[in-house]
Amino acid sequence: MIEQFAENVDLGLSKSEKTLPSKYFYDKNGDELFIEIMNMPEYYLTRCEMEIFTTQTDELVDSFRADKNEYFELIELGAGDGSKTRKLLAALSDKGYQFDYLPVDISQNSLEQLQLSLQHHLPLVSVVPKHGDYFEMLGSVKDSHHPKIVLFLGSNIGNMTDTVASDFLYQLGANLSKNDKLLLGTDLIKSEDIVLPAYNDESGITHSFNINLLHRMNTELGANFDLDAFSHAPEYNEDEGIAKSYLLSNKEQSVKIAATGKTYHFRAGEKIHTEISRKYDDDVLAKILAKTDFSVNSKFTDQKNYFANYLLNR
Numbered sequence: 001m002i003e004q005f006a007e008n009v010d011l012g013l014s015k016s017e018k019t020l021p022s023k024y025f026y027d028k029n030g031d032e033l034f035i036e037i038m039n040m041p042e043y044y045l046t047r048c049e050m051e052i053f054t055t056q057t058d059e060l061v062d063s064f065r066a067d068k069n070e071y072f073e074l075i076e077l078g079a080g081d082g083s084k085t086r087k088l089l090a091a092l093s094d095k096g097y098q099f100d101y102l103p104v105d106i107s108q109n110s111l112e113q114l115q116l117s118l119q120h121h122l123p124l125v126s127v128v129p130k131h132g133d134y135f136e137m138l139g140s141v142k143d144s145h146h147p148k149i150v151l152f153l154g155s156n157i158g159n160m161t162d163t164v165a166s167d168f169l170y171q172l173g174a175n176l177s178k179n180d181k182l183l184l185g186t187d188l189i190k191s192e193d194i195v196l197p198a199y200n201d202e203s204g205i206t207h208s209f210n211i212n213l214l215h216r217m218n219t220e221l222g223a224n225f226d227l228d229a230f231s232h233a234p235e236y237n238e239d240e241g242i243a244k245s246y247l248l249s250n251k252e253q254s255v256k257i258a259a260t261g262k263t264y265h266f267r268a269g270e271k272i273h274t275e276i277s278r279k280y281d282d283d284v285l286a287k288i289l290a291k292t293d294f295s296v297n298s299k300f301t302d303q304k305n306y307f308a309n310y311l312l313n314r
């Protein structure tokens with residue numbers, strides 16, 4: 001694990017345009033900061049998706065299955081605390097649908113919390129947590145031959161490049177059967193004055209989230225990053241529809257990383273690219289889906305048209 005972290009870091013920091021993989025944001029501290037991000041006034045994404053789930057619950061759950069009496073599996077990739085999904089679970093359960101809920105997450109701790117909270121709030125819903133990597137888990141449920149609805153929410157797909165997203169959806173489709181469905185949460189392309197503050201909040205939580213990556217490298221890889229010598233510098237280009245996060249070196253400096261055995265040099269103003277947050281529209285999605293087995297069935301948006309949950313048919 002540490003070896004792979006060190007290898008990825010070395011690869012990214014050795015490039016002429018330095019990068020660090022965003023998956024390393026999410027240690028315990030990063031998970032907590034991300035929960036804070038979701039509650040920030042500037043971070044509209046979570047509220048908008050919640051609005052869709054709250055105001056269009058019936059339409060959403062009824063679009064999942066034609067036959068109420070046919071058992072299905074509801075699989076959520078990256079379930080986290082499951083707070084939004086709880087709305088859907090409650091509606092499915094109230095309407096008498098026959099299903100098991102299979103939350104998949106890399107964090108055992110999140111899964112345990114989620115299971116406890118669902119036992120308390122929705123004791124009638126059968127929860128079968130799956131700990132591990134998305135595809136490993138999908139592989140393990142593939143053999144069940146029951147119809148499946150997969151949830152991939154929160155614009156998590158936005159942290160992938162279009163090529164990676166297309167590949168990911170292709171692989172996901174390969175693990176599903178015809179007539180299975182995918183509910184995909186996407187943040188929609190909109191103007192800079194709305195998107196950029198979501199990644200550059202006044203209270204500095206996103207700054208801490210980005211800098212936490214350097215902190216992790218200090219504690220886990222024996223690096224000596226001076227955390228005050230880097231700034232959080234997000235950008236958004238509306239034409240492209242992509243928000244990008246960078247860590248900017250405030251001065252010329254060198255950093256040693258024990259785990260890679262190397263020293264890395266940073267020019268004053270040099271940027272490390274840490275994350276992309278892709279925003280979607282129907283055309284972007286169509287291009288991404290072109291080489292996959294999915295097609296759009298329906299689209300649910302919030303009132304402001306900031307966020308969309310696309311229901312896709314396999």
Ligand code: AVI
Nearest residue numbers: 037154155156159199206277
């Ligand atoms: C998890 N993901 C969808 C978030 C996003 O909006 O790209 C991660 C995030 N990064 C900074 N703020 C939130």
